[in-house]
Structures are given as structure tokens and as C-alpha cells.
Amino acid sequence: MTGNFKPTELMVIRCAQEIIDGEVVFAGVGLPLLVIGFAMATHAKNIILFTEGGSIRATPPPGLAITVDDPALFCKGDGTFGMLATMAALQRGEVDVAFIGGAQIDKYGNINSTGVGNWNKPETFTYFAGSGGASDMAACGKRILAIIPQDPKRFVERVDYLSAPGFLDGPGARERLDMQGNGPSVVVSTMGVYKFDSHTKEMYLSEYFPGQSVEKIRANCSFDLDVAHDVKETEEPSEDELTILRDLDPTSFYLS
Amino acid sequence: MSVDKRMTLKEAVSKFILEGDTLYYGGFQIMVPMALTYEIIRQRKKHLNILSTSTDAGGLDLLVAAGCIDEMHLAWAMNWCARAPHAIQRAFQDGELKRHDISNFGATGALMAGYLGVPFFPVRGNIGTDVVKYNSADVRIIDDPFTGKPITVVRAWRADVALIHAQRADHLGNVVAWGTHGNGDQHGAMGSKRGVIVTAEEIVDPEMVRSDPDRTLIPYYKTLAVVPCPWGAHPSACRGFYGLDVRFAQYQGKYMKKKEIVPHFLNEWIYGVKDHKAYIQKYVNTFGQEALERLKPILGFKPQMEVDYGYHDPNIWEGVPPYTDMHIRG
Numbered sequence: 001m002t003g004n005f006k007p008t009e010l011m012v013i014r015c016a017q018e019i020i021d022g023e024v025v026f027a028g029v030g031l032p033l034l035v036i037g038f039a040m041a042t043h044a045k046n047i048i049l050f051t052e053g054g055s056i057r058a059t060p061p062p063g064l065a066i067t068v069d070d071p072a073l074f075c076k077g078d079g080t081f082g083m084l085a086t087m088a089a090l091q092r093g094e095v096d097v098a099f100i101g102g103a104q105i106d107k108y109g110n111i112n113s114t115g116v117g118n119w120n121k122p123e124t125f126t127y128f129a130g131s132g133g134a135s136d137m138a139a140c141g142k143r144i145l146a147i148i149p150q151d152p153k154r155f156v157e158r159v160d161y162l163s164a165p166g167f168l169d170g171p172g173a174r175e176r177l178d179m180q181g182n183g184p185s186v187v188v189s190t191m192g193v194y195k196f197d198s199h200t201k202e203m204y205l206s207e208y209f210p211g212q213s214v215e216k217i218r219a220n221c222s223f224d225l226d227v228a229h230d231v232k233e234t235e236e237p238s239e240d241e242l243t244i245l246r247d248l249d250p251t252s253f254y255l256s
Numbered sequence: 257m258s259v260d261k262r263m264t265l266k267e268a269v270s271k272f273i274l275e276g277d278t279l280y281y282g283g284f285q286i287m288v289p290m291a292l293t294y295e296i297i298r299q300r301k302k303h304l305n306i307l308s309t310s311t312d313a314g315g316l317d318l319l320v321a322a323g324c325i326d327e328m329h330l331a332w333a334m335n336w337c338a339r340a341p342h343a344i345q346r347a348f349q350d351g352e353l354k355r356h357d358i359s360n361f362g363a364t365g366a367l368m369a370g371y372l373g374v375p376f377f378p379v380r381g382n383i384g385t386d387v388v389k390y391n392s393a394d395v396r397i398i399d400d401p402f403t404g405k406p407i408t409v410v411r412a413w414r415a416d417v418a419l420i421h422a423q424r425a426d427h428l429g430n431v432v433a434w435g436t437h438g439n440g441d442q443h444g445a446m447g448s449k450r451g452v453i454v455t456a457e458e459i460v461d462p463e464m465v466r467s468d469p470d471r472t473l474i475p476y477y478k479t480l481a482v483v484p485c486p487w488g489a490h491p492s493a494c495r496g497f498y499g500l501d502v503r504f505a506q507y508q509g510k511y512m513k514k515k516e517i518v519p520h521f522l523n524e525w526i527y528g529v530k531d532h533k534a535y536i537q538k539y540v541n542t543f544g545q546e547a548l549e550r551l552k553p554i555l556g557f558k559p560q561m562e563v564d565y566g567y568h569d570p571n572i573w574e575g576v577p578p579y580t581d582m583h584i585r586g
Contacts, residue, residue, distance in 0.1 A: 053438060068284075177383050
């Protein structure tokens with residue numbers, strides 16, 4: 001153990017551990033694509049990768065995919081089906097893990113990838129790219145896995161714009177809207193790992209990364225964070241894991 | 257049908273794109289119709305309304321920066337290499353741009369409805385989000401008439417004209433594409449009211465297209481104009497021809513970041529070059545031939561299955577007596 005790794009690297013490696021070999025994983029743009037690459041290179045060689053661009057593949061892409069419609073994703077892929085096909089599979093309930101990133105998350109796992117500020121007052125609203133497929137994935141994936149860098153502006157009481165549904169305002173809300181998926185299951189940040197209480201549907205801290213502490217994480221979270229009574233420190237990544245990860249992103253497109 | 261629809265970029269844009277038009281903007285993160293984007297800016301078209309699912313490489317950001325777009329209906333617009341759509345952010349804040357947000361599958365469904373010729377289409381996404389709150393123009397929730405459960409419906413999107421980049425086309429307007437089926441080019445194009453403008457890397461003989469019709473994305477009768485246009489998606493990628501130009505997208509993104517230097521990019525790279533060929537020549541002059549060479553893809557990924565479209569000739573039944581047996585004869 002060296003401790004010689006970036007928080008982003010541990011975030012990716014820890015996130016990959018949430019994926020079970022053999023699952024159908026729908027990955028959004030950004031870090032999720034790197035996580036899938038890492039999972040496929042390590043413990044989860046039999047996962048089936050879906051992207052918004054319509055790639056369906058059982059083998060790792062030959063190179064790092066920068067986007068969800070990246071030519072690498074279609075090279076020796078199992079199909080170049082298009083967005084309609086992968087989104088339709090989501091709606092049919094065939095996706096085990098919907099894996100998304102975002103800019104903000106609240107205690108019910110609602111995610112904002114649209115922008116920050118007050119949308120009704122455009123002069124205050126800073127647009128990001130938009131929701132993309134996050135809302136479709138969050139509504140229909142059997143479980144939602146989210147990856148979000150942590151600071152107080154990102155872990156907020158209430159997201160500025162709800163682009164992808166978590167548990168909305170609490171228990172029963174997803175059911176009332178007839179959503180197919182079971183909602184958020186795990187959130188991995190640059191500081192720790194979160195899960196959701198099965199009754200209250202609120203997020204709680206389950207692990208903190210080496211070098212972090214519950215106090216530090218509380219200070220980087222804008223809502224009153226619940227902490228598991230058996231909260232533990234996340235295991236450091238091994239040298240092998242770091243080598244595999246860095247080989248996947250040699251120019252640090254994602255890891256910088 | 258033997259109309260030759262080939263024309264220059266300049267002719268296609270001036271003839272078929274009118275002020276105030278609603279355009280389907282093709283591509284996703286690759287095959288983005290960038291040469292068409294530059295020409296629309298060059299011709300200073302105004303008050304355009306964009307329909308798209310998601311797009312990258314900064315094309316829409318440039319159109320907004322140049323003041324061509326009033327409204328956009330889409331799920332995602334970005335210059336991913338620059339990590340933000342800077343001009344879009346500013347234009348929204350300044351009240352110069354209306355955004356109508358929708359999810360990716362919401363947009364795909366809206367284009368599907370346009371393709372099918374039905375008024376709306378049900379999708380499962382968008383429900384429970386602020387999209388429903390802020391974009392009732394495109395998204396509503398209704399009760400499923402069969403089960404009574406809530407379901408999102410999206411309005412059919414039908415553009416006036418669709419803008420597409422493809423690997424190949426013939427002079428009649430048959431469009432051939434492969435390698436990714438992206439998100440909405442076929443539906444956006446087929447659902448368009450007036451038709452499609454396509455830029456293509458290569459122009460081929462119609463007999464070539466007809467020898468492999470599975471690869472035809474858009475049939476000739478929907479096509480308004482065919483523009484022979486190598487590097488027509490640059491800096492986005494074109495499968496089998498070139499990859500995403502990360503460095504140029506970042507370079508363009510740096511200009512977009514600061515409002516005061518945006519005009520320098522527009523003047524130098526768009527207004528200041530007469531056509532797409534001149535743009536590519538300028539790129540080579542500025543960054544060197546090796547910059548262009550770097551974008552060439554690793555090749556050799558050809559299909560290993562030979563396909564035969566052989567058909568069965570019904571004339572073989574001539575003289576063959578009907579099959580029968582004792583039950584039929586009864």
C-alpha cells in the first residue's frame with residue numbers, strides 16, 4: 001500500500017466493485033465509461049455494456065471511449081443498434097445497472113446534470129450539457145449507481161434542477177409515478193461511498209476513503225448526513241489495480 | 257428518377273435553409289454536420305430553431321455564438337473536449353436563447369413520432385423530473401388509457417429540413433452510413449417536412465448503393481441536396497474516415513470560453529474561409545499536415561461475413577403441379 005493515488009482513481013476502482021460479473025450495465029458519458037473499462041479488465045469480464053449511442057458489446061472496446069457514441073465502442077462490437085435499441089431495453093426492464101454521473105445530488109439521490117442556479121431566472125442559471133439519458137436511465141434501470149465528485153455545492157439539500165429521479169421526495173414517490181427501476185443504490189464520491197436507507201430512502205455514508213474522515217465528509221456535504229453505525233474505511237487500491245486503470249487512460253483524459 | 261442533387265455547400269444552404277426554419281441537427285458525438293454548421297454561420301442565417309437528441313463537438317455552441325439560433329429542443333449539447341457549452345450558457349443567461357430540455361429517449365421518441373406520423377409518443381423517462389415542469393411544449397404526463405397509470409408522452413418533432421453527415425451518398429440522394437446508428441438521424445431525416453441536406457465523404461454510383469441496400473440510411477426521395485464534402489464532420493469524427501479532433505475541439509472551446517475573443521474564431525475559421533475545402537487547407541497550414549494525418553483511424557476492421565442478397569425467382573413454379581395428398585383431395 002502506497003497511498004500514492006488520486007481520489008478520482010480510488011473513486012473509479014471502488015465504483016467498479018459495485019458491478020457484478022454478468023450484469024447488463026448502461027453507462028453514461030464521462031467517468032462511467034472508464035469504470036466499465038476497468039471492471040471489464042478485472043473482475044467483471046462478462047458484463048454487457050450498453051451506451052446511449054446504441055453500442056451493445058460483450059467485450060472491452062479496443063481503446064478508451066471518450067464519448068458514448070465513440071467509434072471505439074462500435075469497433076468489434078456486438079451491434080451498432082442506435083439509441084432507440086438501448087433505451088428500449090432500459091424501458092423493457094433489461095438493464096441491471098444504470099450508471100450515471102452528475103453535477104449535484106441530494107439526500108434522496110436525485111441528480112442534476114442540467115445546470116445550477118434558478119432556471120426561472122435565466123441570468124442566474126449556468127447550463128451544463130443537459131440531462132442527456134440520465135433521466136431515462138434513472139427511471140428504468142433496476143438499480144442506479146452514481147459517481148459524483150464531492151464538495152458542498154454538489155452534495156446539496158435540494159438539487160437546483162432535477163434531471164434524473166432518485167427517490168424524489170421520499171418513500172412511495174417512485175411507485176406513484178409507476179417507475180420501472182428500484183432507484184439509487186450506491187453513490188461513490190471522491191471522498192466516500194453512500195447507500196440508501198430502505199425505509200426513509202435517505203442517503204447515508206457507508207465508507208470513507210483513506211485520508212478522509214466522517215467529519216471532513218460532513219463538512220463537504222450541505223445536508224445533514226446520516227452515517228452508518230459500522231462506517232468503515234475503504235480499502236486502498238493495489239498497485240496492480242492502479243496500473244490497469246492508468247493503462248486504460250494513458251493521457252489522463254478522465255483521470256486528470 | 258434521375259435527378260442529380262449534387263451541389264455545393266453554399267448552394268445547398270442558401271437554397272434550402274430559410275430564416276426561421278426548424279432544423280433537425282444530426283450526428284451525436286460523431287458524424288456531426290460541422291461543414292453545414294460553418295456554412296450556416298457563413299451565410300448568417302438567423303432565427304433558427306433546433307431539434308436534436310444530443311450533440312457534441314461544439315457545433316451548436318458555435319451556431320449560438322454566431323447568433324443563428326433562437327431556440328433549441330434537445331437533451332444534451334456540449335463541446336465535451338472543452339467540458340462546457342460556453343456560448344450556450346451565456347446566451348441563455350442573456351435571454352438570447354430559449355432552451356426546451358428533454359431526455360435523450362424523450363428526444364428519440366419525439367423524432368420517432370415525427371417519423372411515424374403520429375402526434376405524440378409515450379416514453380418512460382422524464383417523469384418525476386423538472387423537465388416536465390419547465391418543458392410542457394414537448395413533454396406531458398397523461399394517464400395510460402389502458403391501465404390508468406401515469407406515463408410521459410412527448411410531442412412529435414418534425415423539422416423543416418434535416419442536416420446530416422454521412423460516409424457516402426449517390427447523386428440521387430441515397431444516403432449510406434455505417435458503424436454507429438447514433439440516435440436519431442434516420443427518424444429526424446425521414447420525419448422532416450421539406451427534406452434532407454446531406455454532406456458526404458464520398459459520392460458513389462447508385463448501383464453501388466443498390467448492391468447493399470441494408471446500409472441505406474435515407475432513401476433518395478427524402479433528399480434535397482447532396483454535398484460532396486470530405487472532412488465534413490471535422491472536428492467531430494466520421495467512422496472509418498477520421499477520429500474526433502480532441503485538440504481542435506479544445507482549441508475552439510478556449511475561444512468560446514471568453515465572449516470577447518469569440519469573434520476572432522468566427523472571423524478566422526468561418527467568415528474568413530470561402531468553403532469547407534479552404535477551411536481544411538487553413539487547418540493544414542496552421543497545424544501542419546501531420547495534424548490531419550493524426551486523425552486517420554486504425555483501419556482493417558472490415559466485415560468478415562460475405563453477404564448475398566440473392567432472391568428466389570417465382571418462375572420456377574411454372575409447370576410444377578400443385579402439391580396435394582389424400583386429405584386435401586378428400
